[in-house]
Amino acid sequence: xxxxxxxxxxxxxxxxxxxxxxxxxxxxxxxxxxxxxxxxxxxxxxxxxxxxxxxxxxxxxxxxxxxxxxxxxxxxxxxxxxxxxxxxxxxxxxxxxxxxxxxxxxxxxxxxxxxxxx
Amino acid sequence: xxxxxxxxxxxxxxxxxxxxxxxxxxxxxxxxxxxxxxxxxxxxxxxxxxxxxxxxxxxxxxxxxxxxxxxxxxxxxxxxxxxxxxxxxxxxxxxxxxxxxxxxxxxxxxxxxxxxxxxxxxxxxxxxxxxxxxxxxxxxxxxxxxxxxxxxxxxxxxxxxxxxxxxxxxxxxxxxxxxxxxxxxxxxxxxxxxxxxxxxxxxxxxxxxxxxxxxxxxxxxxxxxxxxxxxxxxxxxxxxxxxxxxxxxxxxxxxxxxxxxxxxxxxxxxxxxxxxxxxxxxxxxxxxxxxxxxxxxxxxxxxxxxxxxxxxxxxxxxxxxxxxxxxxxxxxxxxxxxxxxxxxxxxxxxxxxxxxxxxxxxxxxxxxxxxxxxxxxxxxxxxxxxxxxxxxxxxxxxxxxxxxxxxxxxxxxxxxxxxxxxxxxxxxxxxxxxxxxxxxxxxxxxxxxxxxxxxxxxxxxxxxxxxxxxxxxxxxxxxxxxxxxxxxxxxxxxxxxxxxxxxxxxxxxxxxxxxxxxxxxxxxxxxxxxxxxxxxxxxxxxxxxxxxxxxxxxxxxxxxxxxxxxxxxxxxxxxxxxxxxxxxxxxxxxxxxxxxxxxxxxxxxxxxxxxxxxxxxxxxxxxxxxxxxxxxxxxxxxxxxxxxxxxxxxxxxxxxxxxxxxxxxxxxxxxxxxxxxxxxxxxxxxxxxxxxxxxxxxxxxxxxxxxxxxxxxxxxxxxxxxxxxxxxxxxxxxxxxxxxxxxxxxxxxxxxxx
Numbered sequence: 001x002x003x004x005x006x007x008x009x010x011x012x013x014x015x016x017x018x019x020x021x022x023x024x025x026x027x028x029x030x031x032x033x034x035x036x037x038x039x040x041x042x043x044x045x046x047x048x049x050x051x052x053x054x055x056x057x058x059x060x061x062x063x064x065x066x067x068x069x070x071x072x073x074x075x076x077x078x079x080x081x082x083x084x085x086x087x088x089x090x091x092x093x094x095x096x097x098x099x100x101x102x103x104x105x106x107x108x109x110x111x112x113x114x115x116x117x118x
Numbered sequence: 119x120x121x122x123x124x125x126x127x128x129x130x131x132x133x134x135x136x137x138x139x140x141x142x143x144x145x146x147x148x149x150x151x152x153x154x155x156x157x158x159x160x161x162x163x164x165x166x167x168x169x170x171x172x173x174x175x176x177x178x179x180x181x182x183x184x185x186x187x188x189x190x191x192x193x194x195x196x197x198x199x200x201x202x203x204x205x206x207x208x209x210x211x212x213x214x215x216x217x218x219x220x221x222x223x224x225x226x227x228x229x230x231x232x233x234x235x236x237x238x239x240x241x242x243x244x245x246x247x248x249x250x251x252x253x254x255x256x257x258x259x260x261x262x263x264x265x266x267x268x269x270x271x272x273x274x275x276x277x278x279x280x281x282x283x284x285x286x287x288x289x290x291x292x293x294x295x296x297x298x299x300x301x302x303x304x305x306x307x308x309x310x311x312x313x314x315x316x317x318x319x320x321x322x323x324x325x326x327x328x329x330x331x332x333x334x335x336x337x338x339x340x341x342x343x344x345x346x347x348x349x350x351x352x353x354x355x356x357x358x359x360x361x362x363x364x365x366x367x368x369x370x371x372x373x374x375x376x377x378x379x380x381x382x383x384x385x386x387x388x389x390x391x392x393x394x395x396x397x398x399x400x401x402x403x404x405x406x407x408x409x410x411x412x413x414x415x416x417x418x419x420x421x422x423x424x425x426x427x428x429x430x431x432x433x434x435x436x437x438x439x440x441x442x443x444x445x446x447x448x449x450x451x452x453x454x455x456x457x458x459x460x461x462x463x464x465x466x467x468x469x470x471x472x473x474x475x476x477x478x479x480x481x482x483x484x485x486x487x488x489x490x491x492x493x494x495x496x497x498x499x500x501x502x503x504x505x506x507x508x509x510x511x512x513x514x515x516x517x518x519x520x521x522x523x524x525x526x527x528x529x530x531x532x533x534x535x536x537x538x539x540x541x542x543x544x545x546x547x548x549x550x551x552x553x554x555x556x557x558x559x560x561x562x563x564x565x566x567x568x569x570x571x572x573x574x575x576x577x578x579x580x581x582x583x584x585x586x587x588x589x590x591x592x593x594x595x596x597x598x599x600x601x602x603x604x605x606x607x608x609x610x611x612x613x614x615x616x617x618x619x620x621x622x623x624x625x626x627x628x629x630x631x632x633x634x635x636x637x638x639x640x641x642x643x644x645x646x647x648x649x650x651x652x653x654x655x656x657x658x659x660x661x662x663x664x665x666x667x668x669x670x671x672x673x674x675x676x677x678x679x680x681x682x683x684x685x686x687x688x689x690x691x692x693x694x695x696x697x698x699x700x701x702x703x704x705x706x707x708x709x710x711x712x713x714x715x716x717x718x719x720x721x722x723x724x725x726x727x728x729x730x731x732x733x734x735x736x737x738x739x740x741x742x743x744x745x746x747x748x749x750x751x752x753x754x755x756x757x758x759x760x761x762x763x764x765x766x767x768x769x770x771x772x773x774x775x776x777x778x779x780x781x782x783x784x785x786x787x788x789x790x791x792x793x794x795x796x797x798x799x800x801x802x803x804x805x806x807x808x809x810x811x812x813x814x815x816x817x818x819x820x821x822x823x824x825x826x827x828x829x830x831x832x833x834x835x836x837x838x839x840x841x842x843x844x845x846x847x848x849x850x851x852x853x854x855x856x857x858x859x860x861x862x863x864x865x866x867x868x869x870x871x872x
Contacts, residue, residue, distance in 0.1 A: 001491065008487045012480050019476040022282050042274040043281045066214030067270075067334075068341050071207065074458050079541070081458035085203060086210040107458055108518030109471050110285045 027116055030057065039063040039070045039084060039111065044104075047113035057094045063087070070111060075104045132178055134170045136163070137191035137376050147188055155184045168376055193441070200352045200450060211338055218335035221267035225328030228263055232256070232321035233844065244308050244316045253305045253318050260298060260320040268294065268327040284475035286515050290330055292479065293509035294323045297843065300502045315496035319506070319843065326510055326847035333851025340858040344523055346865065347530025348457065351450050354406055354425035359390035362434070379437045383428045392439035392446075395420050400431030407446065408775075408791040409536030409799075452540070453533045457526045461542035463811055464521030467818070474514045478826065482508040485830035493831075500831065503843060507829035511846035512822055515854040520814035523861035528807025535869055536790035537800040544786035548770045548804035553750035554699055554797075555730075555742060555764075558710035558717065559598050559686060560757045561774050562696075562724055562794070567602035567686035570667055575655055575678045582612065584680040588672055590614040591628050591639045599668060602684045625711070625734045627670070638673040641713055643732075645671050650678055663715030666723060693724050695794035700725070702801060705750065709733055709741055709764075738764040755789075755797055772797055799869035806867045814857045821853050 027048035028035055038045045039061060051057045063070050063084035074081040075094060082092050097117045105112040136148060145163045148170060152161035157176035163169070170192075172181055178194040185192035236242050244250055264272070271294070274287030301318035308316050358369050362380040375381065375391050383389055389402070399417040404410055404426045413429050416422060422435055425446040441447065460468070482505045489501035521542075529539050539545050559565050572581050589607030592600035593614050607614070619631040626647065627640010638648055642659065645652055650673045652659075659669040659681055667685040671678060699706050707728040710717045717731035730741045738756075742764050745752045754761070754768035765771030765785050773785035774792060789796035829846055833839040 004490060005487055008483050011483055015476050015479050015483075018279075019282060019284055020473075041270070041277040042285050042287055043277050043283065045281075047281060066210055066217070068211065068214075068338055072458055076460070079455060079459065081455050083203060083207065083454070085206050088206070107460075107522040108515070109468055110514075110518065112283065 030059065034060070036060040036062055036089070037113070039073070040065045042069075042110060044111055044113040048116060049113065050116045050118055051094070051097065053099045053117045054096050056096050059092050059094065061090045061092060063090070069106050069108055072107055073104055073111075074107060075102065075115070077102045131171055131173050132181070132194065134172065134178070134181055134185070134192045134194055135374055135376075136168045136170060136185060137193075144190070148185060148190065151184045151188045152181060155180050169374065200447075201355060201357075204349060204352055208342070211342055215335050215338045218331045218338070222328050222331040222335060225263050225267040225324050225331060228256075228259055229321055229324030229328050229844075233325055236321055242318050242321075244304050244318060250305055250308070253301075253320070256320050257298070257302050257305055257318070260301075260323055263324050263327065264294065264298065267331060271327070271330075284479070286475075286513070288475055289478060289509045289512055289514075290326070292482075293506045293843070294326050296502065296509070297326075297506045298323045312496055312498060315499040317496075317499050319502070322506065322843040322847075325844040329844075329847045329851045333855050336855050337858055340855060340862060341523070343862050343865070344526045344858065345457075345530070347527075347534050348450065348453055350406075351425075351446070351453065351533065354388070354446060356388040356390040356424070360384075361437075373441070375437055375440050377437055377440055379440075381435050381437055382432070383422075383435070384432045385428055385430055387428050389422045389424055389426050389428060389435075391424050391437045391441075392444045393422055393435040393437045395422060395433050395435045397435075398431050398433035400433050401429045403427040403429055407449065407536065409534070409796065410791040410793065449533070449538060452538055453529060456529045456539050456541050456545075458522070459525070459541040459543070460521055461525065461546035461808075461811070463546055463808070463815070464525075464542070467517050467520060467815060471514055471518050474512070474517065478508065478512040481826060481830060482506075489831065500840070503840065504829065504831045507841050507843045507846045508826055510843055511825040511829040511841070511850055513818070513825075513850045513853045516818035516821060516857045517815075519854055519857045519861075520818045521811050523858050524807055524810040524814055524864060527861050527864040528803060528810065531807075531864055531867055531869075532800060532803045535799045535803065536796055537803065538788040538790065539800070539804070540786045540788075544770055545804050546808060547751065548753065548787060548801055549808040550751050551704060551753040551770060551801060553705040553707060553745050553748075554753040554755065555707045555709050555745065555768070556696075556726070556794070557738075557754075557756035557761055558708055558712060558720060561755050562692045562708065562720065563686040563688050564792075565598070565686065565757070567599050567668075567684045569602055569606040569682060570685045571662060571681070571683035573655070573658060573681040573683075575680055576674075579674075579679055581680075582610070584672060584682065585610065586612050586615060587632065587637065587674070587679075588639060588670075588682055590617050590632065591620075591630050591637060594620050595622065595628060599670070599684045599686075602686075603682065625732070636675050638671070638676070640670060642671065645673060645678070648673070648676060650676055652678055655681060660715055663713060664719050666716060666719035668712055668716045688720065688723060689793060692794050695798050696724050696726060698795070698798040699801070702798075702805070704753075704801070707741075707745070709738060711735060735760060736763075739767045742767045753801075755794075772800065802869040803867065806864060806869075810861060810864050814860055817860070818853070818857060821849075825849060 027050050028046040029050040031052045035049055037059060061073060061084050063086055066086060072081055072083055078095055080094060082090065084090050099117050102115045103112060104115060149161045149163055152158055152170060152172055155176055157174045158172055159174040161170055161172045182192045244253055271287045271290045275291035278285055278288060297319040301320050304311050304316050304318055356372055359372055359375045360367050360369050360382040361375060367382050372390050381390060381393060395416055395418050401413040401415050402422060403413045407423065407425060424444040485508055486501040486505040489504055490497050493500045525542050528545065532539050556562055572584055574581060574584060585607050589604050589612060592603045615632055617630045617632055621629045623629060623644065626644040630637045638644060655678060662669045662683045667683040669681050669683045672680045672682065696706055706726050707730065708721045708726045709730045711733055712731060714731040717729050721729045733741060738761050742752050742754055751769045753770045753772060754764050755772040755774055756765055757774060765773060770787060771785040772787045772789055774789045787800050789800065829841045831840050
């Protein structure tokens, strides 16, 4: 019984670490290569994108998931919200941005990603 | 990624639309410029249609740039129109719906018989070898169902897990996965499990997958209805236009209409693009955009707007805005943007959503541990059931959908009534407004004043002479009442005199010279300031003011010559609309630069008790601040041009339009029609939407707050109640559907309640 309880507590600790404490480091640099964000199965891939500051940026989105959750992508800081057609490339133009981190997500925040402006 | 890029560049032939190509000689220039772009194999222009077809592997951006560099404008004809996008979306939704329904039938095909068997008292336990064999077969069948009907849950759960995020898929995958794995353990190693706990839960796995697929399918259908308003707006766009090209009228696709094209519209046809009438007269139904039920008469020089319906006459007009620039396109854009923006009330739900799923996973583990440690026998079975049920019943979707669905419907509903709401924040603040400032001229009144009385004080002048002088002065003024005097002079065919030394004194009037006569034209303050004796005319002016007219004094050589009264008629439905505002508990205040007596008279007519009169234009925003200092949440309504700073300072600025001439960028909320009913509608819709959001949020909170502990077995020690995982699955599937349906109820909301 001890072992089971311990196992449960370790599991809880792992959940806390994996979902909250872990900070992903990997980010795709859109200034180096052209980026297409694939929208499928509940995630944006890539979900962390580096963009250049003070410059208008175009990001490509390709939605492969039919779920209505995936249908719209919102950049709340720039009042940008765009419908994504299924299986079709959609270019989204973003205004010039000040350095910082800006989230983008679907209306329910099930899909989420971050723009890192440097 | 490479395959996508190459698929874009693979486009062999593409079409461009050229703006500004006026002569046939442009054709050669454009074709040459395009052929010089690397990658282009051939370029051929159709001058009649102003389109070019370009062959070769090349990015359309480069082509547009090449054309722009030689002085023309171009755009790709392949830009998907809103209309097509909408069709595609519907097809995609339908496809998704069909696949979900198919998956549902697969899952319920196994789940329902098993469920009936278990309800009918069939043993779900594993004891004999035969039972082991049968259950093994069913377990494998169940795995197949998990694959064919629920693959999307498991793939989604895994993908988000790898990305350190968790969502609804995670919960369902874990819940059904736990039930299935436990059951398989029972089948394979019955000895490892206490005898009383040798129970299989294959029916739960299959039922849950089936029910949630059904819930999702119904949700897709219900969600489609939430975007009805935007569909209607997009549907207003005409598909073709009849333009005059080379002296002939030809029908062309709407995308190919160019700036300055001459467009023909016959009775019963839609106006295809925005423009100015150059020939003919007609009446046009603009209700679809403005909510204004009466058709509007149009003649030469009048503006026509894309999407409205030509009723009676045939007209020719010149296109002034095409493509993405038309008022309709901008409205569609704005509504779309607003529908996806979130009011502050949704932020709490968002904050919770970020932690929701991991927290539920933790609760589920704790619940299992508690059952294992303290639960009655068979503790292991109870632990599995409670852990599964907690995972399944928790519904982050209901919480996540609560706000956006209502905003979607509410903003769309407002747009139908001619009310354009900028974003979710404006929507929420509008629902909380406690005080509303209404600008008088153009908001409460028509904004088109006319001269009503001329009282000559010095009998040596004729009425005509007075009007000549007054209109000569006013023709140089920008004051809203000035136009009335100028118009009146024009009507009587009076030519203005040459005025010199013109000087406007803000808030007072004008000082000027005609030959060697000194002229003063303005309000009472100006006369007092300059020491003009008014005598009995003070009371005569007062009498005019009491009739809601604005008296203006004209003094020649510092001697009163006449009073000219101008009146701006009150819009016929202002009284009723103001009453609607007051009935909803809003303190209505009138604001005007006009004199106090006239302002009071207008206010009295429309039933407003508080008046800020004689306010200089630059002081309007101070009045907004004054009310805000009294802890009021202040709405300010004006034409959005003269009172932009006041609109910006107010908690919510309402720009009241005249017809479809909208200053979309200037205000939080734009009222497309001139009637103040639009304002009352805007507030009514925002209140209804906020109420709807609160219902949704409350429902979603209560559902999760009550459902999760119940599923964990909190009621078991007291009442012996433990939730069946299948019921949890049904509850979860229908909770988000309920939220969407409740939001859809807003579609039935009718703002015009007097």
